[in-house]
Amino acid sequence: MNAPPGRNDLSAPKEIELRREQLSSQSATKLVSALNTELRGRYPDPRDCHFDLSEDDVAPGRGVFIVASEGGVDIGCGAVRLLDDGRAELKRLFVAPAFRGQRIAPKLLDFLESEARFLGASRIVLATGIRSPEALALYRRAGYVPIDNFDPYEESVAIVCMGKDLGPL
Secondary structure, three states: OOOOOOOOOOOOOEEEEHHHEEOOOHHHHHHHHHEEEEEHHHOOOOOOOOOOOOOHHHHHOOOOEEEEEOOOEEEEEEEEEEOOOOEEEEEEEEEEEOOOOOOOOHHHHHHHHHHHHHHOOOEEEEEEEEOOOHHHHHHHOOOOEEEEOOOOOOOOOOOOEEEEEEOOO
């Protein structure tokens, strides 16, 4: 019996393609929808759901939205957008459940941090939730530390904001 793609065949190296996509693309729409469904299950209170990201946020020179694929199958996504004062915000980092545990999220994160540096950011910030222990662990391992909640997350008790100073490109 064959395992689903991305599962139980950890001996073979996986070729993960990272590509820039329009936020309105079919790939992006499908992945963001899956992420939103998962987040609504974990965070049913609408005050804890900050899913805002616009095409303008990830326009060239302002940010980027990326899709990860393996063997032609879209398996993850993420974005970074410039804020102000040399800060960028990490948004919409997601790996499809069947592909988790294969170090795809750290690859996405590294790529997005490089993109933030390229855009001129010296610091990167993010918001994640208290009911997302996998995300919290990923960000801690990558050197992110808790910071004060920033706009628009100040009022949410289920949101944890984190930040990290970025080294040179």
